Amino acid sequence: MKKFLGVQDIGNLHDAVAEALEVKRNRFAYKHLGQDKTLLMIFFNNSLRTRLSTQKAAMNLGMNVMVLDVNQGAWKLETERGVVMDGDKSEHLLEAIPVMGSFCDLIGVRSFARYESKEDDYSEKILQQFIRYSGKPVFSMESATVHPLQAFADLITIEEHKRTQRPKVVLTWAPHPKALPQAVPNSFAQWMNATDYDFVITHPHGYELASEFAGNAPVEYNQDKALEGADFVYAKNWAAYSGDNYGKILCQDRSWTIDDRKMSLTNDGYFMHCLPVRRNMIVTDSVIESPNSLVIPEAANREISAEVVIKRFLEEMS
Ligand code: CP
DSSP states (O other): OOEEOSGGGTOOHHHHHHHHHHHHHSTTTTGGGGTTOEEEEEESSOOSHHHHHHHHHHHHTTOEEEEEETTTTSOOEEOSTTOOOOSSOOEEHHHHHHHHHTTOSEEEEEOOOOSSOHHHHHTTHHHHHHHHHSSSOEEESSOSSOOHHHHHHHHHHHHHHOSSSSOEEEEEEOOOSSOOOSHHHHHHHHHHHTSSSEEEEEOOTTOOOOHHHHTTOOBOSOHHHHHTTOSEEEEEOOOOOSGGGTTOOOOOOGGGSBOHHHHHTSSSOEEEOOSOOOBTTTBOHHHHTSTTBOHHHHHHHHHHHHHHHHHHHHHHHO
């Protein structure tokens, strides 16, 4: 594996989940793989779970880990080629990337959508430059369009909790005061579409996801109807993708908040969210604190998804 951006990079999903469950039982069994190897984690945006879980996974594998918060302590980076750098940005990404690559064996990058240019975001302009110029394997720790380590952890969590072979999984939009990226719902949809689950997406009109991620998943605009019989409810906010509305908030309808009435429509369904979550916007206190809430084990599985992915990179290096 030279890069990890999506479900296409992980190979057979059944094998990947089996490997994850084995790694979860024996998470220090592969410590030899990372000896004298260094992971560099680069953050252009904030993080709690990705930072801790990915670092923990790399340490489980015996790696050295360096973390760079680009906006705290590093030189301010110019990302556009051709710019006359007479402003406040002291270094260009085109020098910074190969320099960073020279100090490590593997690079994780967090770089969210900026919502300035749909073309730049959906071409993964920042992440692709790391892939092209670092000389090292690169994985997304949530980039402009995808969050594959989250989606893999979500899949592991569903596999651990499913009560039927083919559960009904519903991805539902929920309200939020800010315009959030589509990376989490994009990846969740992409990974769910790669399973044989009964996968349904529900959101208000205007929130259609990019077809390359939504695939052929049915979209039900009536949230109550979508939730009927659901085994798993995956709530997330995202800003609009389509046309001139890219990056905009089109709806703040609080009736989309996941509450006890919504969960009562499900098949005693589990509640999932990637976190961080705005309580009583996305989900009520009551639902997130209920026994059917999986948000904590789901976050804990981020260590496992990261460990499988980093392990595979290391296996190819050895
Ligand atoms: N779910 C997730 O990626 O969390 P962080 O933004 O805290 O890393």
